[in-house]
Every structure is written in structure tokens, then in C-alpha cells.
Amino acid sequence: MQFTTYFCLRRLVFALVITQFSDAIVFQVLVADFAILAMLGFYLCVRPMKDTLNNAVQIFNEVAIILLLQFMFLLSEFTEDPVVRHDYGYIFLYYVLALIIINVLVLITSLVIQGRLAFRRYVYRKRM
Amino acid sequence: MSLNPTGQDFEGHDEASIDTKFKGSNLLMNVLLVLMLLILVTIVLALLVLCNAYVVPRCCSCMQAVCQYVKNRLMYNSVIRGLLEAYFLMSLSALYQVRNATFKGEGLFNFVLAVLTLLYLLILPCFSLWFLFRNFKTLETPRMLNRFGTLY
Numbered sequence: 644m645q646f647t648t649y650f651c652l653r654r655l656v657f658a659l660v661i662t663q664f665s666d667a668i669v670f671q672v673l674v675a676d677f678a679i680l681a682m683l684g685f686y687l688c689v690r691p692m693k694d695t696l697n698n699a700v701q702i703f704n705e706v707a708i709i710l711l712l713q714f715m716f717l718l719s720e721f722t723e724d725p726v727v728r729h730d731y732g733y734i735f736l737y738y739v740l741a742l743i744i745i746n747v748l749v750l751i752t753s754l755v756i757q758g759r760l761a762f763r764r765y766v767y768r769k770r771m
Numbered sequence: 772m773s774l775n776p777t778g779q780d781f782e783g784h785d786e787a788s789i790d791t792k793f794k795g796s797n798l799l800m801n802v803l804l805v806l807m808l809l810i811l812v813t814i815v816l817a818l819l820v821l822c823n824a825y826v827v828p829r830c831c832s833c834m835q836a837v838c839q840y841v842k843n844r845l846m847y848n849s850v851i852r853g854l855l856e857a858y859f860l861m862s863l864s865a866l867y868q869v870r871n872a873t874f875k876g877e878g879l880f881n882f883v884l885a886v887l888t889l890l891y892l893l894i895l896p897c898f899s900l901w902f903l904f905r906n907f908k909t910l911e912t913p914r915m916l917n918r919f920g921t922l923y
Binding site for chain 1 (some may be wrong): 893
């Protein structure tokens with residue numbers, strides 16, 4: 644029930660840190676890290692979604708975001724060699740692409756499951 | 772926008788002023804876009820209510836089912852989803868505007884708009900929580916799920 648509230652407040656905190664501490668990347672990543680960990684804890688304890696698949700996807704996405712956050716350091720001046728940074732950028736993009744594909748696949752799977760259930764219900768009603 | 776080597780465009784504005792101007796109008800554009808969407812949705816909802824009252828009872832059952840489906844989809848899950856999607860963009864724009872407030876002319880207007888947007892951004896999650904607690908007993912009913920299911 645508190646999902647929407649936490650969801651909005653986390654976004655507000657992100658925006659606040661990005662705009663007010665634009666020069667402090669370490670602080671930004673730390674705040675983002677703690678916010679995501681808090682949300683991950685919330686997902687693990689409360690399981691706010693209605694089925695296991697959706698809960699698993701939420702947890703998977705949060706973990707994926709934590710890993711993506713580490714790229715913020717790798718893509719900044721902490722990595723001195725621009726060629727290495729360029730290569731990291733490609734890894735980042737492949738990773739994001741994989742995440743998008745996984746999410747779309749889960750969405751399609753859940754739609755197929757729902758469609759199958761609806762069809763079975765329809766057939767059952769026809770027989771009755 | 773093309774700039775000459777001194778960092779000014781052909782109208783004599785420097786990069787900083789262009790940046791501030793762009794970010795200010797960006798906030799305006801975001802708020803206006805959300806307002807336009809809300810107005811559009813309000814018009815569609817008003818049309819649906821009118822149709823539901825006067826047109827749908829005279830239609831066939833098939834048409835009535837389609838209307839009921841559209842009504843369930845629009846009220847109010849789509850609106851809530853839209854508001855949540857725009858939340859981060861609006862937060863960024865509003866906070867950026869508050870940070871770079873100028874308090875002169877258009878800057879003052881943008882600042883007031885940004886503060887109002889921030890108020891709305893703070894009220895929205897609190898209101899949703901209050902609303903859900905208030906209707907706690909009826910949350911699992913199909914009517915509530917169809918209308919406000921996105922919130923929970």
C-alpha cells in the first residue's frame with residue numbers, strides 16, 4: 644500500500660540530490676545506493692506486487708540498478724583512459740539492452756498467462 | 772543553437788543565460804504538457820460521463836460492454852499512471868528552477884511555478900497514502916481495483 648508513496652519519495656530524493664549536489668558524484672551515488680537498498684528491503688519484506696513473478700521482476704530490477712550505479716564511477720574521471728571508458732560504455736549499453744529485453748519478455752509471459760487464464764474461463768463458461 | 776567562439780549566439784546571449792532560459796522554459800513546457808494532458812483527459816472523462824448517462828442506455832449490449840471497458844480503463848488508472856510517469860521529470864525541472872531562481876520578470880514567475888509544482892510533488896505521495904488508508908476496507912473490491920488499482 645505504501646508502494647506509490649515510497650516510489651514517489653525516492654524519485655524526489657534522486658531529483659533533489661541531482662540538482663542540489665550536482666558536483667558531488669560520490670554523494671549522489673551513495674544516496675542513490677541507500678535509496679535503492681531501502682526499496683530493495685521494502686520489496687523483500689513486504690512483497691507489494693500481487694504475484695511472485697512481478698515481485699521477482701521488481702527485486703531483479705532493483706539489483707540491476709545497483710549494478711548500473713557502479714558504472715557511474717567507471718564512466719567518470721575515475722577511469723582515466725578514455726578508450727577504456729568507451730569500452731565500459733558499450734558494456735553499460737549491452738547490460739541495459741539485456742535488462743530491457745528481460746523486462747519485455749516477462750511482460751509478454753505475464754500477458755500470455757493472463758490470456759490463457761481468460762480463455763480457459765471463457766471455455767468453462769461456455770460449457771456450463 | 773549555434774554559438775560563436777566567444778560563447779555568444781547571434782543575438783548576443785551568453786551560454787549561461789541561454790542555459791537558464793532553456794531550463795526555465797523547460798519547466799514551463801513540462802507543467803504545460805501535464806496540464807494539457809489533464810485537460811484532455813478531463814474532456815474525455817466528461818464526454819464519457821455524458822455518453823454513459825444519455826447515449827449508452829440506448830445502445831446494444833455489445834456497445835455497452837465496450838463503453839464500460841473504456842470507462843474502467845480511463846477512470847482513473849491511466850491518469851494516475853500518467854502522473855507517476857511525469858513525477859521524476861517534474862521534480863527535476865522544479866528543483867532545478869528553484870536552485871537557479873532569478874526573481875526577476877519571467878524568472879519570478881518560473882520560481883512561483885516551481886514552488887507550486889514542488890508542493891504538488893510533496894502532496895501527491897502523502898495524499899495517495901492517506902487515500903489508501905481511508906479506503907483500506909474497500910481496496911480489494913473490483914470497483915476500487917478498476918479505478919485506483921495503479922496506486923496499490
